Amino acid sequence: MTAGARQDRDFILVQASGIHGTGVFAKRSIPKGTRVIEYAGRRISKAQLLEAADRGERLLTYVLNLDKDTAIDGAEQGNDARFINHSCEPNCEVYIFDEIPYIYAMQDIPAEAELTFDYQLKSTRPLRISLALSRELFPCNCGAPRCRGTLVAPPKKRAASSRNSSERSAPPQG
Ligand SMILES: C[S@@+](CC[C@H](N)C(=O)[O-])C[C@H]1O[C@@H](n2cnc3c(N)ncnc32)[C@H](O)[C@@H]1O
Numbered sequence: 001m002t003a004g005a006r007q008d009r010d011f012i013l014v015q016a017s018g019i020h021g022t023g024v025f026a027k028r029s030i031p032k033g034t035r036v037i038e039y040a041g042r043r044i045s046k047a048q049l050l051e052a053a054d055r056g057e058r059l060l061t062y063v064l065n066l067d068k069d070t071a072i073d074g075a076e077q078g079n080d081a082r083f084i085n086h087s088c089e090p091n092c093e094v095y096i097f098d099e100i101p102y103i104y105a106m107q108d109i110p111a112e113a114e115l116t117f118d119y120q121l122k123s124t125r126p127l128r129i130s131l132a133l134s135r136e137l138f139p140c141n142c143g144a145p146r147c148r149g150t151l152v153a154p155p156k157k158r159a160a161s162s163r164n165s166s167e168r169s170a171p172p173q174g
């Protein structure tokens, strides 16, 4: 391939968001299925992370679940992906390949649209918090027509697919 035939694969820019603080936006149209960016950051054991958070030594703002035991903290060694906001009707999703999480476009995304994924926050405690408390503690401002009002994951339907959604997003919360 000649240099002239190369495509500019830099799809995103970071700027102020109407959803919250800083967000990530499409610099150009992004076709469905595009691997947009890796969710980079320091790998850390969830147990360590939660202990540090309980002691008030660490925030969980940029934390992404990786697997049962490990999370990624985008606050350290992170990249622009850490600024992607949540939406209850997102245009991106997280997939993990070879233990590396990537943000993928789950639909065609027009230029200038904000990129979002569904955080699906889950409690690390055995008891589920009520919807009312979820909305109070983790309110959602995504503005989607079917916004559930919270960043917390909806309860699993009994006949839900066996895919483990915790592998796709969801920073651990206390
Ligand atoms: C990974 S950061 C996203 C980047 C963030 N906007 C910033 O300026 O740093 C996650 C935090 O952004 C906020 N956030 C993201 N999506 C949101 C939403 N839909 N509604 C309200 N707050 C949101 C929450 O405070 C959340 O803990």
Ligand SMILES: [Zn+2]
Pocket: 087, 088, 089, 140, 141, 142, 143, 144, 146, 147, 148, 149, 150
């Ligand atoms: Zn919402």
